[in-house]
Amino acid sequence: MKILKDYNLKDLNTFGVDVKAKFFTEINNEEDLAELFVQEEFKNNQRIFLGGGSNILFTKDFDGMVVLNKLKGIEIAKEDFENVWVRSFGGEFWQDLVTFIVNNGYWGIENLAFIPGTVGATPIQNIGAYGVELKDILENVEAFEVETGKNKIFSREECELGYRDSVFKNKLKGKYFISAITLKLSKIPKPNLSYKILKEYLEKPASSADGNKIKINSPKDISDAVTFIRQNKLPNPKIIGNAGSFFKNVFVSKEQLSNLLKVFPKMPYFEEDKVIKIPAGWLIEQCEWKGYKVGNVGVYEKQALVLVNYGGATGGEIVDLSNKIIKSVKEKFGLELIPEVNIV
Ligand SMILES: Cc1cc2nc3c(=O)[nH]c(=O)nc-3n(C[C@H](O)[C@H](O)[C@H](O)COP(=O)(O)OP(=O)(O)OC[C@H]3O[C@@H](n4cnc5c(N)ncnc54)[C@H](O)[C@@H]3O)c2cc1C
Numbered sequence: 001m002k003i004l005k006d007y008n009l010k011d012l013n014t015f016g017v018d019v020k021a022k023f024f025t026e027i028n029n030e031e032d033l034a035e036l037f038v039q040e041e042f043k044n045n046q047r048i049f050l051g052g053g054s055n056i057l058f059t060k061d062f063d064g065m066v067v068l069n070k071l072k073g074i075e076i077a078k079e080d081f082e083n084v085w086v087r088s089f090g091g092e093f094w095q096d097l098v099t100f101i102v103n104n105g106y107w108g109i110e111n112l113a114f115i116p117g118t119v120g121a122t123p124i125q126n127i128g129a130y131g132v133e134l135k136d137i138l139e140n141v142e143a144f145e146v147e148t149g150k151n152k153i154f155s156r157e158e159c160e161l162g163y164r165d166s167v168f169k170n171k172l173k174g175k176y177f178i179s180a181i182t183l184k185l186s187k188i189p190k191p192n193l194s195y196k197i198l199k200e201y202l203e204k205p206a207s208s209a210d211g212n213k214i215k216i217n218s219p220k221d222i223s224d225a226v227t228f229i230r231q232n233k234l235p236n237p238k239i240i241g242n243a244g245s246f247f248k249n250v251f252v253s254k255e256q257l258s259n260l261l262k263v264f265p266k267m268p269y270f271e272e273d274k275v276i277k278i279p280a281g282w283l284i285e286q287c288e289w290k291g292y293k294v295g296n297v298g299v300y301e302k303q304a305l306v307l308v309n310y311g312g313a314t315g316g317e318i319v320d321l322s323n324k325i326i327k328s329v330k331e332k333f334g335l336e337l338i339p340e341v342n343i344v
Pocket residue numbers: 014048049050051052053054055056069090115116117118119120121122124125126127128129176177178179234235236237242243244245342
């Protein structure tokens with residue numbers, strides 16, 4: 001295993017922030033991993049695991065070790081008449097896993113198409129999109145404890161998955177390296193069209209003025225639709241630096257909601273898993289941030305939840321902008337925006 005010094009991370013984070021890691025290494029196989037845990041540079045410094053760098057914002061050079069996960073491999077672990085269990089190593093790109101699964105005709109993952117990043121990072125924030133979260137298909141997570149190098153399998157329950165949240169973001173933060181996950185998919189068609197935008201898109205394709213429904217024959221049809229919608233809504237990090245949604249949607253109580261609706265009758269909200277959420281993008285838009293640009297940073301013109309680096313921005317500039325947004329939303333609505341992105 002090679003340990004590099006003062007390694008530039010600009011191409012390894014989708015914000016494209018130009019920072020360095022004091023030490024840097026890649027994990028290509030389980031032997032690398034075993035070696036890693038005994039390295040002095042690893043043991044005696046702060047460390048961070050990195051996948052695709054699509055949910056992280058570096059605000060300064062990292063004074064420790066960055067470990068890039070490149071563990072590859074996807075396999076069908078077991079199957080029965082109804083289900084199939086697919087195991088993937090953590091360094092696989094999530095989209096490659098989605099493609100493998102939908103091309104095989106298995107259901108469950110298709111709404112999560114086109115989310116950047118690696119498989120190993122997906123349990124960290126319980127990725128979610130278009131009415132589905134990782135928790136709906138996750139069977140287990142294989143991980144190594146950083147302090148001891150010991151391997152542990154976490155059941156879905158042990159991962160404590162919540163809205164953009166997990167045990168790995170809370171009490172086990174930084175304590176485990178996720179090496180692989182297993183997903184449970186369905187062989188029986190189970191299209192999930194609970195998400196309004198997706199349903200509308202599938203029911204009224206642009207090509208059919210009469211609103212003829214697209215016939216959904218396979219999970220790939222749905223993943224293609226999701227990909228199409230996403231490509232038109234979100235900036236491509238290869239062109240404009242960003243990390244997707246910068247903030248989480250905001251939880252409110254029933255009482256808070258009814259008070260807010262008295263003042264802001266048009267405020268949208270939705271109820272999911274017995275909690276009420278206000279779309280953070282709407283709050284930001286109401287504070288007139290959408291399309292805002294200052295220096296090298298801004299708020300994406302098509303989606304107020306996405307902060308962007310127009311080129312050359314520092315992590316500090318992006319955090320400053322996010323703090324201003326948090327303050328204005330607090331002043332107007334009395335609500336606290338919480339970043340979804342991991343700020344380092
Ligand atoms: C354009 C765009 C759209 C997006 N859309 C969505 C979306 O729809 N839904 C959604 O949920 N997210 C979305 N995201 C956010 C992001 O893609 C996901 O959170 C993704 O899972 C992050 O993967 P990553 O490999 O890039 O993680 P990284 O950014 O590399 O890491 C994220 C965090 O996980 C930790 N980590 C990474 N790998 C490991 C590991 N193997 N073991 C332990 N810790 C690890 C890191 O230390 C860091 O704290 C989007 C991002 C972008 C840029």
